[in-house]
Amino acid sequence: MVIDLNLLRLVPILAKEKNVTRAAQKANLSQSAFSHALNRLREQLKDEMFIRTRNGMEPTPYAAMMIPVIENALSKLDTATRGPSHFDPARDAYTFYIGAVDYFEFMFMPVLTARFKTIAPNVRLSVDILSETIKVERVEKGQLDAFIGVDTVQHIPHYFNRYPLISDYFVAIASVERTDLPETLTLQHLVSESQIHLPAVSSGADHIDSWLLSQHLYRPLATVVQSYAVGGRVAVATGYLMCVPFRIAQELSKMLPLRIMALPDGAPSYDLLLLTHRLYDYQPAVQWLINELKAAKV
Numbered sequence: 001m002v003i004d005l006n007l008l009r010l011v012p013i014l015a016k017e018k019n020v021t022r023a024a025q026k027a028n029l030s031q032s033a034f035s036h037a038l039n040r041l042r043e044q045l046k047d048e049m050f051i052r053t054r055n056g057m058e059p060t061p062y063a064a065m066m067i068p069v070i071e072n073a074l075s076k077l078d079t080a081t082r083g084p085s086h087f088d089p090a091r092d093a094y095t096f097y098i099g100a101v102d103y104f105e106f107m108f109m110p111v112l113t114a115r116f117k118t119i120a121p122n123v124r125l126s127v128d129i130l131s132e133t134i135k136v137e138r139v140e141k142g143q144l145d146a147f148i149g150v151d152t153v154q155h156i157p158h159y160f161n162r163y164p165l166i167s168d169y170f171v172a173i174a175s176v177e178r179t180d181l182p183e184t185l186t187l188q189h190l191v192s193e194s195q196i197h198l199p200a201v202s203s204g205a206d207h208i209d210s211w212l213l214s215q216h217l218y219r220p221l222a223t224v225v226q227s228y229a230v231g232g233r234v235a236v237a238t239g240y241l242m243c244v245p246f247r248i249a250q251e252l253s254k255m256l257p258l259r260i261m262a263l264p265d266g267a268p269s270y271d272l273l274l275l276t277h278r279l280y281d282y283q284p285a286v287q288w289l290i291n292e293l294k295a296a297k298v
Contacts, residue, residue, distance in 0.1 A: 005077075007041045008070050010034065011049065011059075015067050018056030087284035089120035096289050097126050099135035100148040102198065102227050103272060107166075107247055107298045115292070129226075139277045145286050146293070150200050151271040152207070161281055163274040163294055168245035170208060170267050175236050176257045184262040187217065189241075194222040196231045196242040200270075207268040208243045232256045245270040247298065 010027055017023040024034035042049050050057040059067065087094070098104075105127050116123050128144075136157060138144040148165065149156060156162065172185055181189065190212065200206050212219055222240050225231040232252040235242045244252070249260045274293050280286060 003041075003044060005074075007037050007044075009074055010037055010041070011063060012067055012071050012074075014038070014050055014057055015059050015063070018058070020057065023057075087288055089116075089123055089288055091122070092285075093122040094285055095124045095126055096145045096285075097128070097138075097143065098146045098148060099138060099144045100127050100129060101150060101201065101272070102129060103150075103168075103245060103248065103270070104148040104165075105129065106228050106251070108293070108296055111296050111298050112292065115296070139275070140279075142277075142280050145276070145280070145289060147275040149273045149275050151273050152268075156273070156275060159278055160275045161278055163276075163290065165272040165274045165293065166247075166298065167272075168247050168270040170243050170263055170270060171246050171249050172241050172243050172261045172263060173232065173235055173249050173252060173258045174241050174261065175239050176259050178239055178259065181241075181259075181261060185241075185264065187212075187215070187264050190219050190243075190263070191217050192220070193241045194220050194238075196234050196238075196240050197221045197224045198226065198228060198231050198242070198244070199224070207270060211266070211268045228252060232258060 010023065013026050014020065014023040017026060020034055020038075021031050024031045027034060029037070038049065045062070047062045048060050049063045050059055109125065109127065112125060116125070135144065135147045135149075139147045139160070147160075172190075174181060181193075190208075197206070208219070222238070223234060225234060228244060228248050229252070231242045231244070233256065234240065235258060236256050243263070246260075249258075252258055253260055274290065276286065276290060281290065
């Protein structure tokens with residue numbers, strides 16, 4: 001059975017007004033048109049819907065049960081047909097949820113938080129370092145607004161919008177006490193020196209390992225860490241090498257007694273992508289976030 005929505009929308013109005021004349025005025029209908037519509041609804045639903053009492057028109061038990069369902073459905077339809085709502089970063093309170101890698105949190109969060117403090121004081125960023133599978137699933141469900149991924153080392157669904165975020169290149173860091181190491185390392189250094197490993201993505205895929213493997217080479221990994229900050233501290237404590245993007249190396253060397261060394265020619269780049277889902281990223285708030293992330297200077 002197909003019910004005309006124009007008939008259903010009259011039910012909550014009459015339930016509130018309890019009077020056909022007032023309900024008709026509220027619905028911008030004549031009294032006769034409202035009464036005719038109510039009779040059609042009674043015929044289709046096979047229920048009286050409203051009974052005249054000394055307190056006015058009262059809904060039957062069936063109608064009373066339907067009223068909150070109708071109101072909820074009409075509210076959702078109104079929201080859906082009204083189009084995306086306006087977003088004012090200077091005034092609106094909003095929390096953005098982002099799935100990211102450590103590079104984004106280490107390099108972008110200080111810059112973005114400081115900027116939002118000024119231009120969007122009620123906007124908050126919530127960053128989760130999650131596996132790629134979970135990130136994709138949560139973006140698809142609308143639970144994450146964006147996903148910061150690493151190009152070339154992970155699968156990215158074709159229905160995601162992709163925005164280049166930053167491109168970096170790899171260098172090596174080690175304790176300043178490792179004066180025996182040259183300014184530019186050789187492949188021999190990479191395959192003989194014990195190293196600290198931070199996987200580029202949770203699957204374990206890694207730029208440096210893939211690059212060496214393409215040459216049938218392997219590097220000795222002494223330990224695996226989950227953040228650049230911890231890796232830098234381990235490098236200071238042990239003298240081990242750690243291959244990291246250059247911007248990360250610069251920041252770590254400001255905080256810790258570390259030196260930076262170039263890698264051999266042909267070392268891979270590190271390219272970060274901003275990924276959003278086409279189902280959700282049309283919203284003004286998400287569009288604003290995308291533009292802020294793309295414009296961030298780190």
